[in-house]
Amino acid sequence: MxxxxxxxxxxxxxxxxxxxxxxxxxxxxxxxxxxxxxxxxxxxxxxxxxxxxxxxxxxxxxxxxxxxxxxxxxxxxxxxxxxxxxxxxxxxxxxxxxxxxxxxxxxxxxxxxxxxxxxxxxxxxxMEQRLEYLAHHDELTGLLNRRAGLGLLEEEIQRSRRYATPLCVASCDLDHFKRVNDRHGHAVGDQVLSESARMMKETMRQHDHVIRLGGEEFLILLPGVTQEQASQAVERLRQRLAMTPVAAARIHLTLSAGIAQLADGEEADALLERADRALYGAKHKGRNQVQETAEAHPASESAS
The missing domain is CATH 3.30.450.20 (PAS domain)
Structure with a gap:
């Protein structure tokens, strides 16, 4: 009616x-x-x-x-x-x-x-869009957060296997970041993190993925490149950070990184563990450097 x-x-x-x-x-x-x-x-x-x-x-x-x-x-x-x-x-x-x-x-x-x-x-x-954004991004830096980043790593691993293309990860730390907070306060520390994250995104390729794992720890996914190429790319990032003072306090910061390339049949946890070991090696050798994994890597060998 x-x-x-x-x-x-x-x-x-x-x-x-x-x-x-x-x-x-x-x-x-x-x-x-x-x-x-x-x-x-x-x-x-x-x-x-x-x-x-x-x-x-x-x-x-x-x-x-x-x-x-x-x-x-x-x-x-x-x-x-x-x-x-x-x-x-x-x-x-x-x-x-x-x-x-x-x-x-x-x-x-x-x-x-x-x-x-x-x-x-x-x-x-x-508000819904904001909550959806925060579910996948770090609020301070705008980078992907840990949960979203690790999910993306799984997707990249599957893509690497499907198309038989290399995949590398870089485990990164800002060196002595605790000193920044202790000397300048957490507000300046937040500025340092935010500006460092911006430089990471600007320096890496458009289809690389920069992830904030937490604190001063970052993860970079580099699809389609070998370990040697990934090391060169992250070394450019390390040099830029070392040469560029950040925040209003003009703080000089350095970065340590460990590089690992996905091996045949390797899962995400094992890949990240190898990258972390390389990172610890870089720190042990004095920080402010990029360290590759020592393990033999079939994909790297075939590419060299």
Missing amino acids: TLMLEPFDNTETVIRAAPIGICITDAEGHFEMVNPAYCDFYGYREEELLGQHFTLVVPEADHASMNDLHQRFVAGDSDLEDTQECEVLGKDGQPRNILAKAARIQDGRGEVKKVTFVVDISERKA
């Missing part, structure tokens, strides 16, 4: 007073009524919307699909449209997120209209 709306009765007063956005469009999709909450949300004056097609507030890429959805609903059998989560555009061109629920009605002349109720969920959506 189609809902009926008498023109210019108390229904219009209720719609205009509603705290959520409400609009009424005709069967073709043109605005016939918009309440103040709807206008405030989109940033338009009422006279700027009336007579316009509702796709005015829809991203251009969605015009065809949203118009088709509107036409099918108006011509369909259901008087209530399923609640939809949509991205829309305000007058300022900025995207907004809404929950939209629509009902099909008839006015006193029997003409079909569509009433759409709009709830602003932009803040909730932004």
